[in-house]
Amino acid sequence: MLDKDTKTMMGTEDTPRGKASPDPQDLRPSVMHSIKLFVLCHSLLQLAQLMISGYLKSSISTVEKRFGLSSQTSGLLAAFNEVGNTALIVFVSYFGSRVHRPRLIGYGAVLVALAGLLMTLPHFISEPYRYDHTRSEDMPQDFEATLCLPMTSAPALAPSNGSCSSYTEAQHLTVVGIMFLAQTLLGVGSVPIQPFGISYIDDFAHNSNSPLYLGILFAVTTVGPGMAYGLGGLMLRLYVDIDRMPEGGISLTSKDPRWVGAWWLGFLISAGAVAVAATPYFFFPREMPKEKHELHFRRKVLAAAATPTVEGEDPPSEQSPGGSPNKQDGLAQIAPDLTVIQFIKVFPRVLLRTLRHPIFLLVVLSQVCMSSMVAGMATFLPKFLEHQFSITASFANLLIGSLTIPLSIVGIVAGGILVKRLHLGPMRCGVLCLLGALLCLLLGLPLFFIGCSTHRIAGIPRQPGAQPEPGLFPGCMKLCSCPSDHFNPVCNPSARVEYITPCHAGCTSRVIQEALDKSQVFYANCSCVVGGGPVPAGSCDSACGHLVLPFMLLVSLGAALACVTHTPSFMLILRGVKKEDKTLAVGIQFMLTRVLAWMPSPVIHGSAIDTTCVHWALSCGRRAVCRYYDLDLLRNRFIGLQFFFKTGCLFCLILVLAILRQQDKEAGTKATVPSPGLEQRLLESGPEKEPKDSRV
Known part of the structure; x- marks a missing residue:
């Protein structure tokens, strides 16, 4: 019977939930x-x-x-x-x-x-x-659709309105x-x-x-x-x-x-x-x-x-399922024994009990702020780079994928190595998080000044939300009957003035210069351009295009420093709750960052970007996509939101350190001031009992 029980125990200790493992011959x-x-x-x-x-x-x-x-x-x-x-x-x-x-x-x-x-x-x-607002059967008229044709009549706008x-x-x-x-x-x-x-x-x-x-x-x-x-x-x-x-x-x-x-x-x-x-x-x-x-x-x-473990605490994988009787009280452990209705009823109570821990709550709020910054940056940074520095969407993505993401990974790994090698306790983990957040905030300050103002766009005011009016266009194209909803920009590089279409520049002809690798489109006989042109097709390039690499370097270094706080902040969460609630605390942390950061942050950043638009494309009477932004306002609001979330993260971490310091003081006071009853027992005890009582 002893041998049988021993075999049973050996069979159950390595399988989850204590089930006996099958015999070797049953396993193919x-x-x-x-x-x-x-x-x-x-x-x-x-x-x-x-x-x-x-x-x-x-x-x-x-x-x-x-x-x-x-x-x-x-x-x-x-x-x-x-x-x-x-x-x-x-x-x-x-x-x-x-x-x-x-x-x-x-x-x-x-x-x-x-x-x-x-x-x-x-x-x-x-x-x-259709990038030219014309129908496929009107292909021969594509090139003339946006030219200055004085004899153009109102029915020429029919294809656009008819759609x-x-x-x-x-x-x-x-x-x-x-x-x-x-x-x-x-x-x-x-x-x-x-x-x-x-x-x-x-x-x-x-x-x-x-x-x-x-x-x-x-x-x-x-x-x-x-x-x-x-x-x-x-x-x-x-x-x-x-x-x-x-x-x-x-x-x-x-x-x-x-x-x-x-x-x-x-x-x-x-x-x-x-x-x-x-x-x-x-x-x-x-x-x-x-x-x-x-x-x-x-x-x-x-x-x-660099898997982070703190000295004195076994990793989760090394804890046996039945090693801690208190651990069985956690929701993650008792969940298999509950029905769905009981699980829904129990979850709010455990959630509120977990949120009552001040360290846990403040660290999660700091992670919410940091995640809000990351979510907004990950969603709209490519678009911001396109408009601020006049680069293509492809190049913006390659910069982020080859620079920002790798440095973020390096930051996460570096945070784990520091926690593991230096055996950082809660107080030092808090200090590391605070330093990472503070340096990330300081690196973000120069971003407010790296950029240029919007170049001059003929007929479009710089106030966000305003629509172009005929009276705002130069008088040189009054006879052109230009459609207001077409978009085919041309640039006068000498004066750095951009026109919505060649028609708005008063251009009457189109010239294509063939090259070995590509063809360049020019518009000539432009009444609004000194000398009549020709002017190249496309928007004017930004005067700050050379600043995109310094901008991305600062953003990437800030992201790396923010990611250094990832591992130590998780260690603070694990130290801020009861042992039986650790598994659920991590789940609650993921849920709160999703609900409070990853869901609302892209909408908040998108709304802030929309408020900086100076010219909207219209589709059937509704606002469609923004064509031009006030670049100074766009930079200030986009980087300003990042600065706001970084400041919130820093404030939460300062409170975390204050609480940890107070807890250390209270623990030190209790350790140095023995109770009167204990002191009396120490005096009454003999010399032979001193080592044992002193150890207590």
């Missing part, structure tokens, strides 16, 4: 029973999932131009990725150990892939992109609705991927190998956002209708403000990558034998991966 040798293979597959899946989730941010300005969206609407579209995710993430604790986790991860990944395909649907159901029909508006609403639905499904599909994958690895990996596997997982997946921006940089170089190019080709270049890149192609590639990465999950078992051997190179790789 299969490559899918390897936790190392699962770590590899999950790393690739999370990389592809983060790539498809972040791809919209890299092409946000292109989607605005293609479908006539304001920045507020596009920010709301980006935020809808978090709606489905936030609504369901709480129930992961409830369903965590009741389901076939690999299979549910596979279903979620398939849903993510379908959502990516759904995002491409608006491209295929919409008409080809405003109920069908056009219904098609626009359908396209926008499809994109919002796709973003919601994308959030829903990503719910089970990360939590179930991490718990599956932690359950079946060797206790000593689990931190190494998780470190590898996080290191690989952090490359996903960088790949999203890199993919956006490559795809936006291609014309949007590359699959249905007109016979005569197009006369646009990627520097033209009317250029729209192939935004949809990136979603197609990312969805295919997610679908391929999801396939192995349908063959992994619900449970596999727990890994028996420790990896020999574990310590070396752990030092490189």
Whole structure:
């Protein structure tokens, strides 16, 4: 009987929930029973999932131009990725150990892939992109549509006005609705991927190998956002209708403000990558034998991966399920024994109990402020760079993907190394967070002054929200009958004056200069230009184009310093709550940052950007996309929002340090002032009992 019990205990200690492991002869040798293979597959899946989730941010300005969206609407579209995710993430604790986790991860990944395909649907159901406001059957008249033709009559505007029909508006609403639905499904599909994958690895990996596997997982997946921006940089170089190019080709270049890149192609590639990465999950078992051997190179790789652990605290993977009786009281542990209704009733009480911890609440608020800054920067930084420095969307994405994202990863790793190597306690973790936030704030101050004012645009006032009026245009084009809704900008480089169309510059002819690699379009006989031209097509280049690299260097260094606070802030959260509530506290932290930061921040930044617009494109009487911004106001408000959130983070961390210092003083006072009863017992005790009592 003793031998039988011993065998039973040995069989149950390495499997979750205390179930007896099957006999070796019952386990068929299969490559899918390897936790190392699962770590590899999950790393690739999370990389592809983060790539498809972040791809919209890299092409946000292109989607605005293609479908006539304001920045507020596009920010709301980006935020809808978090709606489905936030609504369901709480129930992961409830369903965590009741389901076939690999299979549910596979279903979620398939849903993510379908959502990516759904995002491409608006491209295929919409008409080809018309950048010149003319119909396809009027191709011979394209070049004359924006020229100064004194004999032009009012019916020439009919094609533009005739396109405003109920069908056009219904098609626009359908396209926008499809994109919002796709973003919601994308959030829903990503719910089970990360939590179930991490718990599956932690359950079946060797206790000593689990931190190494998780470190590898996080290191690989952090490359996903960088790949999203890199993919956006490559795809936006291609014309949007590359699959249905007109016979005569197009006369646009990627520097033209009317250029729209192939935004949809990136979603197609990312969805295919997610679908391929999801396939192995349908063959992994619900449970596999727990890994028996420790990896020999574990310590070396752990030092490189910098998985943060604080001295005196065992990592979660090394704590046995039954090692702590108090841990069984946590919601994450008792969730499998509750019904759905009981889980919903218990969750608010545990949430309020967790939020009563001042350290936890203040650290989460600081992370909310930092996440709000990151969310706004990740969504609209490419668009900001396009307008502020007159660079293409492709180049803006390549700068972010090759500079900002890698330095952010370096910051996260550096924070983990500092916590691990220096064995930082709560007080020093707070000091490290405060220094990182303070230096990030100081590096953001010069950004207010790196940029230029908007160059002069004929007929458009510099007050945001104003529309061009005929009286505001120069008198040299009074006889031209220029349509106000056309957009084909030309630039007079000598005077640095931009005109909305060649017609507004009084140009009557068009000249194409052929070169070996490209052709350049010029407009001549322009009555509003001294000497009559010719003037090149396209917007005027910014006088501050050379400042884009210093600007991005400061932004990237600030992002790296902000990311240094990532690991020590998590350690403060784990030290600020009860031991049995640690698992739930991290879940609550993720939920609050989604609800308070990642959902509202893109909308807030988009609304602030819209308030700086000086000329809106109109579509059927409604505001569509902004064509020109007051660049000084845009810079001050965009960087000002970043400064506001950084200041909020710094203020919360100062309060955290004040509370930690007060707690240290109280603990020191209790340790140095013994109670009278204890002092009396020490005096009455004999010399032989002194060591024992002194130790107490």
